[in-house]
Amino acid sequence: MQDMMKNMMGDMWKNDMWKNMDVMKGFDFTKKLDFMKDFDATKIGLQVLDFQKSTFNNTFNTIMKIQEQSEKIADSFMKDNSAIPAEGRKIIDEWKLVFKKGQTELKKSIDDSFSKAESLFAVQAQPTKAAK
Numbered sequence: 001m002q003d004m005m006k007n008m009m010g011d012m013w014k015n016d017m018w019k020n021m022d023v024m025k026g027f028d029f030t031k032k033l034d035f036m037k038d039f040d041a042t043k044i045g046l047q048v049l050d051f052q053k054s055t056f057n058n059t060f061n062t063i064m065k066i067q068e069q070s071e072k073i074a075d076s077f078m079k080d081n082s083a084i085p086a087e088g089r090k091i092i093d094e095w096k097l098v099f100k101k102g103q104t105e106l107k108k109s110i111d112d113s114f115s116k117a118e119s120l121f122a123v124q125a126q127p128t129k130a131a132k
Contacts, residue, residue: 042121045121046118046121049114049117049118049121052114053114056110056114060107060110064103067099071096078092
């Protein structure tokens with residue numbers, strides 16, 4: 001096994017594979033990273049946040065449309081159903097109000113959270129004063 005390893009290493013050395021590693025020691029990687037000088041983490045963070053906000057709003061609005069359609073179907077079923085007493089319909093109407101209130105509170109809470117996150121990036125974008 002050792003002989004086989006020596007032969008492999010010898011072949012690598014003969015093919016100048018290991019000799020070229022010295023060239024890499026003198027290579028300046030920072031010259032090749034010039035694209036990083038225009039890197040703005042704040043801008044990218046705001047773009048990611050905007051994408052997430054847009055995704056949430058689209059998903060939330062879609063779910064609201066589905067829920068509205070389901071509510072219309074349920075209303076038409078209960079309106080014509082003599083098995084559900086009037087008191088039961090009042091309870092259902094109260095539940096609808098509770099759900100609507102919960103939806104608006106959830107949307108407001110998430111919108112506030114997005115605003116706070118955006119303000120965090122805005123603070124990061126401001127230049128800092130150099131220490132004296």
